[in-house]
Amino acid sequence: MNKVVFPGSFDPFTIGHLDLVIRASNIYDSVIILVTKNVNKNSLIPFEKKIDLIEQVIAELNLENVHVDFCNTLVVDYCSKNSVNLILRGLRSGDFDYEYNLGVYNFEINPKIETIYMFAKPSNMHISSSGVKELLKYNKNIDNLVPYPIDQYFKEENENL
Numbered sequence: 001m002n003k004v005v006f007p008g009s010f011d012p013f014t015i016g017h018l019d020l021v022i023r024a025s026n027i028y029d030s031v032i033i034l035v036t037k038n039v040n041k042n043s044l045i046p047f048e049k050k051i052d053l054i055e056q057v058i059a060e061l062n063l064e065n066v067h068v069d070f071c072n073t074l075v076v077d078y079c080s081k082n083s084v085n086l087i088l089r090g091l092r093s094g095d096f097d098y099e100y101n102l103g104v105y106n107f108e109i110n111p112k113i114e115t116i117y118m119f120a121k122p123s124n125m126h127i128s129s130s131g132v133k134e135l136l137k138y139n140k141n142i143d144n145l146v147p148y149p150i151d152q153y154f155k156e157e158n159e160n161l
């Protein structure tokens with residue numbers, strides 16, 4: 001079976017991430033969205049909630065070959081443990097240097113695991129989790145940037161303030 005892992009901090013999961021997942025699900029037998037704990041970034045959404053929300057997004061779209069998992073280890077170690085040898089990452093116009101370095105580190109740790117890249121679709125090129133966070137800080141609308149369950153989560157959080 002042809003499996004790929006799509007790792008990220010997804011804080012929050014955007015329509016840019018979702019587009020990659022949908023495209024990968026049309027190519028691979030199985031896509032695992034791997035929610036990572038990034039020690040260098042403070043998470044806006046609690047870790048378990050983030051997983052729950054991404055699962056809701058996938059369930060609403062009936063993406064049957066897509067699953068959500070998490071790890072607090074290196075992604076390559078997760079892959080070795082779970083017999084996956086493909087890591088998917090996304091490329092927007094400014095991502096190359098960061099993604100290249102990450103890919104090389106992963107390759108040096110385990111050359112049997114290949115990192116593959118999909119470009120962001122042009123209409124999503126500007127979308128980033130950090131951009132969404134910035135808009136949220138100033139109470140701006142994000143419903144065109146994140147899937148419905150994620151938007152709803154922030155609306156409810158806002159109401160409870």
Ligand code: ADP
Nearest residue numbers: 007008009010016017089090091095120124127
């Ligand atoms: P990380 O903290 O691991 O970089 P992110 O959640 O920021 O995780 O991103 C996960 C992956 O999704 C990265 O490869 C990133 O380049 C890609 N990505 C982020 N935004 C977009 C987008 N708008 N379109 C396509 N890929 C994207």
